[in-house]
Amino acid sequence: MPNKRRALGFWLVLLVACAGIIARTQFRTDMGAFLPQSAPMAQQVLTEQATSGAASHLIVLALTGAPAPILAAMSETLAGQLRQRAEFIDVINGDDQSFAGVQGFVWANRYLLSADITADRFTATGLHAALLNDLGLLGSDLGGMIQQTLPGDPTGEALTLLRQLGQAQGPASIGNVWFSSDGARALLLVHTSAPGFDIDSQQQALTLINGDFGKARRAVPGAAGVRLIESGPGVFAIHIRDTTKRDVTRLSLLAMAGAVSLLSFAYRSPRVLLLGILPIASGVLAAIATVSLTFGFVHGVTLGFGVTLIGESIDYAIYLFTQTARGETASDTIARIWPTLRLGMLTSTVGFSAMLFSSFTGFAQLGLFSIAGLIVAAGVTRFVLPHLVPQGFCAAGADSISRPLRAAIRQRRRLRWLVAAGVLASIFALTMHRGALWDNNLENLSPIPARDQAQDQMLRRDLGVPDVRYFAVFKAADKEGALEKSEDLTASLNSLVARGKLGGFDVPSMILPSLRTQRARQAALPGAALLRERFTQAQAGLPFRADAFEPFFRDVAATKTGPLLSAGSLPPPLALQLGSMLVRRDNGWVVMAPLHDVADPAGVARAIALAGLPGVRFVDLNHESDQLLQTFQREAVLLAVTGSLAVVLLLLAGLRSVARVITVVAPLAAAVIMTAALLTLGGGKVSIFMVVGFLLIVAVGSNYCLFFERSAPDAETWHRSIASIVLANLCTVSAYGLMALSSIPVLHDIGMTVAMGTFLSLVCAALLKAPGLEA
Amino acid sequence: MRIIRLLPWLCALCIASAPLALAQPATANWGLAQLMQELAQVHSASASFTERKTVQVLSTPLVASGSLSYVAPDYIRKATLLPVPENFVLDHDQITISGGPDQQTHVFSLNADPRIGGLVEGIRATLAGDLPALDHYYIVRLSGDAANWQLLLQPKNPGAARMIKWIIIRGKQNHLDGLDTASGNGDHSEMSIAEDVSDAQ
Numbered sequence: 001m002p003n004k005r006r007a008l009g010f011w012l013v014l015l016v017a018c019a020g021i022i023a024r025t026q027f028r029t030d031m032g033a034f035l036p037q038s039a040p041m042a043q044q045v046l047t048e049q050a051t052s053g054a055a056s057h058l059i060v061l062a063l064t065g066a067p068a069p070i071l072a073a074m075s076e077t078l079a080g081q082l083r084q085r086a087e088f089i090d091v092i093n094g095d096d097q098s099f100a101g102v103q104g105f106v107w108a109n110r111y112l113l114s115a116d117i118t119a120d121r122f123t124a125t126g127l128h129a130a131l132l133n134d135l136g137l138l139g140s141d142l143g144g145m146i147q148q149t150l151p152g153d154p155t156g157e158a159l160t161l162l163r164q165l166g167q168a169q170g171p172a173s174i175g176n177v178w179f180s181s182d183g184a185r186a187l188l189l190v191h192t193s194a195p196g197f198d199i200d201s202q203q204q205a206l207t208l209i210n211g212d213f214g215k216a217r218r219a220v221p222g223a224a225g226v227r228l229i230e231s232g233p234g235v236f237a238i239h240i241r242d243t244t245k246r247d248v249t250r251l252s253l254l255a256m257a258g259a260v261s262l263l264s265f266a267y268r269s270p271r272v273l274l275l276g277i278l279p280i281a282s283g284v285l286a287a288i289a290t291v292s293l294t295f296g297f298v299h300g301v302t303l304g305f306g307v308t309l310i311g312e313s314i315d316y317a318i319y320l321f322t323q324t325a326r327g328e329t330a331s332d333t334i335a336r337i338w339p340t341l342r343l344g345m346l347t348s349t350v351g352f353s354a355m356l357f358s359s360f361t362g363f364a365q366l367g368l369f370s371i372a373g374l375i376v377a378a379g380v381t382r383f384v385l386p387h388l389v390p391q392g393f394c395a396a397g398a399d400s401i402s403r404p405l406r407a408a409i410r411q412r413r414r415l416r417w418l419v420a421a422g423v424l425a426s427i428f429a430l431t432m433h434r435g436a437l438w439d440n441n442l443e444n445l446s447p448i449p450a451r452d453q454a455q456d457q458m459l460r461r462d463l464g465v466p467d468v469r470y471f472a473v474f475k476a477a478d479k480e481g482a483l484e485k486s487e488d489l490t491a492s493l494n495s496l497v498a499r500g501k502l503g504g505f506d507v508p509s510m511i512l513p514s515l516r517t518q519r520a521r522q523a524a525l526p527g528a529a530l531l532r533e534r535f536t537q538a539q540a541g542l543p544f545r546a547d548a549f550e551p552f553f554r555d556v557a558a559t560k561t562g563p564l565l566s567a568g569s570l571p572p573p574l575a576l577q578l579g580s581m582l583v584r585r586d587n588g589w590v591v592m593a594p595l596h597d598v599a600d601p602a603g604v605a606r607a608i609a610l611a612g613l614p615g616v617r618f619v620d621l622n623h624e625s626d627q628l629l630q631t632f633q634r635e636a637v638l639l640a641v642t643g644s645l646a647v648v649l650l651l652l653a654g655l656r657s658v659a660r661v662i663t664v665v666a667p668l669a670a671a672v673i674m675t676a677a678l679l680t681l682g683g684g685k686v687s688i689f690m691v692v693g694f695l696l697i698v699a700v701g702s703n704y705c706l707f708f709e710r711s712a713p714d715a716e717t718w719h720r721s722i723a724s725i726v727l728a729n730l731c732t733v734s735a736y737g738l739m740a741l742s743s744i745p746v747l748h749d750i751g752m753t754v755a756m757g758t759f760l761s762l763v764c765a766a767l768l769k770a771p772g773l774e775a
Numbered sequence: 776m777r778i779i780r781l782l783p784w785l786c787a788l789c790i791a792s793a794p795l796a797l798a799q800p801a802t803a804n805w806g807l808a809q810l811m812q813e814l815a816q817v818h819s820a821s822a823s824f825t826e827r828k829t830v831q832v833l834s835t836p837l838v839a840s841g842s843l844s845y846v847a848p849d850y851i852r853k854a855t856l857l858p859v860p861e862n863f864v865l866d867h868d869q870i871t872i873s874g875g876p877d878q879q880t881h882v883f884s885l886n887a888d889p890r891i892g893g894l895v896e897g898i899r900a901t902l903a904g905d906l907p908a909l910d911h912y913y914i915v916r917l918s919g920d921a922a923n924w925q926l927l928l929q930p931k932n933p934g935a936a937r938m939i940k941w942i943i944i945r946g947k948q949n950h951l952d953g954l955d956t957a958s959g960n961g962d963h964s965e966m967s968i969a970e971d972v973s974d975a976q
Contacts, residue, residue: 136876173887
């Protein structure tokens with residue numbers, strides 16, 4: 001049989017080639033890669049930031065469940081232990097050590113960092129003014145603030161800088177450590193060396209934290225009841241992974257058990273049971289390879305999701321095996337059912353192909369994945385499987401599986417009215433639905449459990465971390481350019497602050513001035529001899545001791561000839577803050593400068609636009625994410641509609657009869673309408689994921705309708721045909737129905753929609769369509 | 776990063792404020808307990824003060840003057856009039872400094888840092904006659920007699936001790952007439968107090 005050898009050989013070569021491509025495939029999990037290429041830059045940067053950027057390195061810890069003094073002692077003990085570990089770059093709990101790095105850095109580099117360093121500052125007049133101010137402070141109750149620093153810093157640069165860096169309200173302090181304002185929780189910020197997406201390292205960090213927490217609890221008297229709360233991007237990633245793993249393992253094991261028992265009952269042959277996996281397995285391999293070759297990478301979501309989208313290809317094997325009649329070979333069967341199977345497969349691929357045109361990279365990948373997967377799975381079913389089915393195989397249990405539906409079909413004249421009433425009631429319910437049908441709450445789509453989200457918000461409030469909504473955003477070709485431009489921006493923003501339009505802002509150059517500015521500040525510092533001469537003049541008539549300011553002369557001289565600052569010189573908290581504002585992207589740099597207390601967004605936007613700084617945009621993040629969601633929704637609906645239209649056109653081409661197309665489409669439409677009504681019953685809302693589910697209903701359900709629509713030559717074939725559809729549907733409903741039990745929104749929504757919709761498709765198709773042969 | 780707070784050096788200045796009380800007849804077995812009991816009977820008082828600060832970097836001392844008031848158990852106000860008007864208020868566990876040379880308002884919580892809390896709580900405890908609290912924060916030594924006593928306080932908290940070496944409170948009966956402090960860096964201040972009004976019997 002050269003035909004057989006050629007088919008098997010070609011199949012094996014294909015599998016090997018796919019495996020080779022997959023071995024070299026880059027799998028990405030960052031959500032930035034899933035967003036549309038055209039997504040606003042700020043949105044993309046922020047999405048990346050949350051998974052791999054500076055902020056993703058932070059874990060927030062809260063200690064609770066004991067009186068404040070015990071919590072404070074726990075905080076100190078825990079911080080002390082964590083600071084010993086290399087896995088943590090920094091541990092900030094509000095004590096002196098938390099700030100020592102930043103204070104030391106600001107003190108050592110005050111003459112490079114301070115915006116007040118100009119030539120005027122160090123003239124005799126400028127110094128005299130500074131000394132007069134110092135004298136006033138020394139005499140006041142605030143004198144303690146400058147007593148220690150005065151000999152090294154008569155112009156007060158360090159204090160001004162520290163005040164600027166800490167301008168926003170930090171958390172409250174009790175016993176010198178951070179607390180929530182009600183004193184119920186001691187707060188710590190842990191800066192891990194691993195980024196948030198490195199889940200294994202984050203898990204390791206959490207294990208260390210939990211271990212040290214246990215030790216601290218034993219070491220501090222009275223701390224037995226203290227509890228630890230953990231939050232942050234890495235913690236979320238771990239929770240999501242654990243939930244997903246648990247749900248997917250548990251649910252897919254159950255689904256597999258269900259399918260195996262159903263199919264074992266029907267086939268009564270382990271070999272055939274295993275053969276049934278070949279089409280979908282080959283399909284998945286080919287799909288990954290195709291996406292990898294086309295996009296250069298495969299997104300994790302595409303992989304997980306794509307497999308559910310081509311779950312339909314399991315049905316192909318079921319149709320083949322179940323419809324093989326006694327005394328018939330599998331090759332005969334496939335020749336008989338291939339036209340219907342092919343049309344069903346094409347219907348699905350046409351439906352999914354709408355996704356190819358999505359601006360969301362993730363959707364486009366999913367579209368390609370399902371098309372490639374289904375074509376290969378159908379091809380394997382057609383050309384490979386029949387050669388492998390044992391001689392004389394016949395699905396012995398098929399007859400009993402189809403019995404209940406056949407009974408329903410016998411009653412269908414009466415039951416049809418039920419379908420009609422159901423559709424009418426559904427249309428009524430959908431039109432009467434109160435409020436918007438769309439779920440516009442982004443948080444409901446997030447895989448982060450609601451409890452985690454609420455806890456995170458509580459801790460952010462405790463920490464006094466403002467929810468930054470407005471940013472000034474711009475791009476630059478290189479880092480220096482970005483820093484220079486943010487210095488230009490500082491001048492404009494300062495004038496907005498002076499006019500009361502803006503409460504405050506952060507820019508990267510505040511932490512790391514550009515080299516241009518650092519050199520200018522060095523140049524503004526007078527030489528040693530000149531400085532002493534001017535200082536003597538400035539001191540005239542004031543009661544300062546002549547020898548009190550030696551540290552000042554020494555430090556100015558050291559800065560004037562010393563090295564300049566680079567990103568590498570920053571202490572961890574400032575490096576983190578810089579990293580959150582200055583982000584490397586593609587082949588340039590993006591600056592996102594947070595704007596605080598924006599009273600009049602439109603006014604600030606106008607002022608920034610008119611500031612004469614090309615490329616600087618005012619960004620309202622809430623507005624942008626709303627827009628992104630709307631684009632997402634618009635596209636999802638558009639894809640569903642164009643996909644359905646394409647399906648109808650294909651059916652017209654394939655069946656060449658409007659009447660037959662209506663026979664196929666009517667049950668599908670009825671099923672989708674009833675599913676939508678059921679999902680939104682009681683004020684429920686439609687999520688984006690459900691729209692994907694509708695597309696799947698059409699893809700899977702159309703196969704049922706096509707098989708029902710086909711006339712069968714005899715009763716046996718007809719029964720087997722029904723049995724194969726019922727079997728396929730039972731497998732689908734059990735798999736997706738189990739998915740609906742998941743706590744992850746995307747799995748739950750799609751599982752619910754598809755399980756309900758495909759079952760309704762089966763029922764509607766059986767009842768509405770006049771079968772080819774009466775049972 | 777909202778992590779930078781001002782260094783807590785300013786706690787040193789809290790020492791510089793202290794109100795007073797009226798004369799009260801001394802009894803035979805006079806001691807710390809008796810003094811505290813007498814001080815505790817003062818519920819409110821006001822006075823004028825003159826403060827002389829010797830600062831390391833200056834060749835001449837700085838002099839300031841103004842008024843003090845106290846309401847038991849935990850309200851102290853020091854209103855400086857000269858050379859620059861400034862208000863220092865301790866109310867319960869919060870210190871507010873306003874109107875000074877920088878014309879700004881600074882608010883500090885006593886709980887935030889044991890170094891601030893320990894120092895101000897000690898002063899407040901003396902005025903309120905709260906011996907347990909005083910013992911908690913300071914090594915307390917009393918010398919002299921009821922007619923002319925002197926209370927030496929040395930912080931127990933090592934952090935506070937680095938900033939304030941000692942505090943001396945001088946008085947006659949339940950009436951304070953002086954408050955001297957020495958800070959860790961060698962600066963010191965002497966305050967003389969002359970009370971106007973007190974509700975002490």
